[in-house]
Amino acid sequence: MAVYKSDNKWYIKGKIRKDDGTYYHYHKLAAGCSLKKEAIEYERKFKISYQDIVVSVKFLSFKELSEEYLNSLTSVKSVTKRTYTDLLDKINEVMGNKKINLINKDMLQRYIRDLESKYSKEYVEKFYYILRASFNYAIDNDYITINPMNKVKLSVNKDEIRKEMDFWEPEEFQRFIDNVDDQELHLFYTFLFYMGTRRGETLALQWKDIDFENNSVSIYKTVTYKIKDKPWEITSPKTQNSVRNIPMFKIVEDELRSWKKVCEQKYGFNDKCYVFGFSRPLAAERPRKQMVKIVDRINADLPVEQQLKKIRIHDFRHSHASWLINNMGKYNFSDFDIAKRLGDTVQMLHSTYAHQFKDAGKNIINSMEGSVDEVKIPLKTVKNDDYISELKSLKELLDIGVITEEEFSLKKKQLLGI
Structure with missing residues (x-):
């Protein structure tokens, strides 16, 4: 030397x-x-x-580690595994070829900061936790001795303001649905707006789940798309609370009966056929893409102040939930009844719709089955459903040991503003 x-x-x-x-x-x-x-x-x-x-040379690359880690997750649901796979695929684009013993704190911190400059806090946290879980797996299998994520920090912005969701009031929904010519999609949008089900739950419905005699729908499964080696898969709901039986509004029952008559004319029809899609569930993106086209067509020649605002498919569910909350006093049902109908816990319901519960009883409105012209539902100020989705994600991370009880409790308090 x-x-x-x-x-x-x-x-x-x-x-x-x-x-x-x-x-x-x-x-x-x-x-x-x-x-x-x-x-x-x-x-x-x-x-x-x-x-x-x-x-x-003797160590795994991060890509090899991530593949091992994913294969070890035998007890998580397919939809969860798909989410983890998508996140790790994105991470591998940056550090997949790097050996895990050469990946250090500074490298990971720069990566997280770069993500924070591009994406929402909630989305970046998903990367953060999956990275930490992957390296924990490496430690558990004696590939490395120290988790390089231990000293990597997420940015803290106490002044961050959560985005409020957009909603359609009944008048707005009526403007939209009047322009839907496709019978199947007309039913699909109507079902979401009046039943409050999640998209996956709705697309997983089979005719055997529709009970016309008792005027109800059984929810006990969901459809997950983009599973590796298969385009879709029917799985059980994410939580036990999601398994439920929901009474139907008459407008939903009438449209279902009419659509069933159409489906019964198709070759191979039986009660195992899907309500939306027939022999397989309807393609996940079709309702969204058609909704965008219809809204664009409605707005084409209108001034900005008269245009129909653009919302997500999931916002039909929140429109329904808001109506229920604001009608608690008028129709004598409780927050427990609402949570049961939506497949949520009461705690999740309150954290997601804090504003509505604060004002519940003050804004009693007409029934959704009344004249649309008379119904006034204040739906524009409901908080983002990221509260509920993030809490569920955190609970899942807690269950598989990615985060500790202390971390879960702290994060939960931050989300709920306690």
Whole structure:
């Protein structure tokens, strides 16, 4: 090992003994060094770095680790595994080829900061937790000894304001539904607006789940799309609360009966056929894409103040929930009844619709089955459903050991504003 100066530049020169008894010879510029002691330190770090690289040949790449970790998740639902797969696929685009022993805190912190500059806090947290879980798996299997995510921090912005959701009031929904010509999609949008079910629950419905005699619908499954090696899969709901039986509004019953008559004329019809899609569930993106086209067509020649606002498919559910909350006093049902109908817990219901519960009883409105012209539902100020989705995600992370009870409790208090 030696350092020497030539033409006012410092160089390092020496050899490193390999495990097989041979030597690696090095001779290179000590870049950035102006003093001998700096060149000596440069050589020391170079040798450490070289040895790390040699040793890392024996280590997994992050991509290999992520694949092992995903395969180990045998007890999580398909929809959850798909979410984790999507996140890890994105992470692998950046660090998939890096050896896990060479991935350090600084590298991961830069990655998280970059994500924070592009995405929402909730979305970045998903990357944060899956990274930590992956390295925990590596520790559990003796691949590494320290989790490099332990000192990686998420940004804290106490002044962050959550986005409020957009909703359609009944008049707005009526403007939209009057322009839907496709009978199947007309029923689909109507079902969501009046039943408050989730998209996956609705698309998983089969005719055997529709009880016309008792005027109710059984919800006990959901459809998950983009599963690896298969386009879709029917699974049980994410939580036990999601299993429920929902009474139907007459407008839903009438449209279902009419649509069933159409379906019965198709070859191969039986009660196992899907209500939306027949032999397989309706393509997930079709309702959304058609909704966008219809709204654009409605708004084409209207001034901005008269245009129908654009919402998501999931916002039909929140429109329904808001109506229920604001009618608690008038129709004598409780928050427990609402939570049961929606497939949520009372706690989740309150955290998601805090504003509505604050004002419940003050804004009693007419029934949704009354004249649309008379119904006035204040739906514009409901808080984002990210509260409920994030709490569920955190509970899942707690269940599989990614976060601790203390972390879950702290995060829960932050979300609920306690």
